[in-house]
Amino acid sequence: MASDVTLASASRAEWIKFRSVRSTVLGFVVTAVLTLGISALITSVIRGHWTTMDPLSKLTFDPVSTSLGGTLFAQFAVGVIGALFITSEYSSGSIRTTLAAVPQRLRVIAAKAIVLTVSMLIVAEVLSFVTFLMGQAIFAGVVPTASLATTAVLRSVILAGVYLTLLALLGFALGLILRQSAACITVFTSLLLVVPIIVFLLPQSWQNAFSKYEPSALGRAMMSTAPPSQMFGAGSATVILIIYVAVAGVVGSLLFLRRDA
């Protein structure tokens, strides 16, 4: 293409935009509070009840995924961060400034996706490691703990951050498709909360077939050291979630290319 507006310059612009609105900062604060706060709560409660817990629960207890439990609440916050990154451009009209500056629309999407992925990945990985270590510290002495020296444990902690990053990208892709913050947040929470309820109402055999495909089930699989047999393995779960994000991203991009701004 003839344009000198490179992906690098478009990304620099998107980075300035991303960090210069309060909703981004607020979104990250909420993500941190939910991840750390809820994980601290869950791990403390388990420590308190450990001696009275039944033997079967003790046998299947996973100190890793339990300590990362807050992630499954923070997923809503990161979805909103991703969605607002594009929907706020429509609600404010700034999408016109953006596209006048960078008329190559795919480049705009790529730049936004890069900024979102990099910043989200850094924040989410830091949070995952901190949450994990905090959980193990709370467990120490009473509840069995896990160590990052074990490959499967390290993988789970890393994939918890990857999960949050992918959900932020899913929110972004939905934003591209729907263009409206409210609609987008509704669809996003429905995917995570309502779909599991619908699946739960299906006959048992269907439940077994479908429930493992739910985004939050994929997340649980990614974060557990040894996912139960009715769930996907951590690797497959990651790939399936990436496929979801890619499909939504492709649909969103095609619409973004065709629509008037």
Added chain:
Amino acid sequence: MLKIEHLSKRYGDVVAVDDLDFDVTPGVVTGFLGPNGSGKSTTMRVILGLDRPTKGRATIDGRVYSDLRHPLREVGALLEAKAVHPGRSARNHLLAMAASNNIASSRVDEVLEFTGIASVATKKVGTYSLGMNQRLGIAAALLGDPQILLFDEPINGLDPEGIKWIREFFRTLAKEGRTVFVSSHLMSEMALSADRIIVIGRGRFIAQGSVDELTADAVGTVTVRSSDQARLAEIVHARHGSVRDRDDRALTIEGLTSDEVGEAAFAAGITLYELTPQRASLEEVFMGLTSDAVQYASAGTEVPRGK
């Protein structure tokens, strides 16, 4: 040079722009005049590649907008609708624009200073007044120091000082050899700020020319008082003029010049007490030009009272 080439744009059933075809030349201020909903903003959006034309195209020195190497350095635009995130500061807004087109960030301070909003540049745009927003839009348009500038309704929200400033500013830009394309729905404003005016209505081309050219063809009226108003009216009709208005004392005649009325009266032996040619006002000219093409006419000026 900015060229609009047989441009049409439909939104569903609405034909917003209908086969517009004209050039906007550098070195002069070109006005883009039309009533509400006539397609001015749509044309501007198509020029910037924001809306995809249904037919035809708009080119900048022969290239469509998306082929420009650094769009903001070639075309600057102030769009009618706000195009800024309210939670972002003016400075960050401009810094992001500058970064995308590899424009030095020192230029951001320059345009902020120039448009008089440097002192509030770190405040959120959402707290700005209409006029401050407009100044930010102008700063954004100037950011890349472009040769082509588009302004959609730029005087909206500006105070008299700001309006005076912007008129002189357009002149300066044009004198520097830039292409300046300014939309408005006020003929009187265009008369003051534009060298050449393109008039559209319902998305269609209606007329173009200087203010003088556009008003020259417009029908003026002649006001007369005479010794025999009734006979004078008959004579006017006989000469294919018409009496638009008559009261006890004066006739307002349309379709004849004051010379023609004077000669006709003289020939009929009628004494004239007053013979005053009235030029059509600018707004009358504009309404005359676009009367067939007004979409959103108001129903009278009385406030509806309900039942």
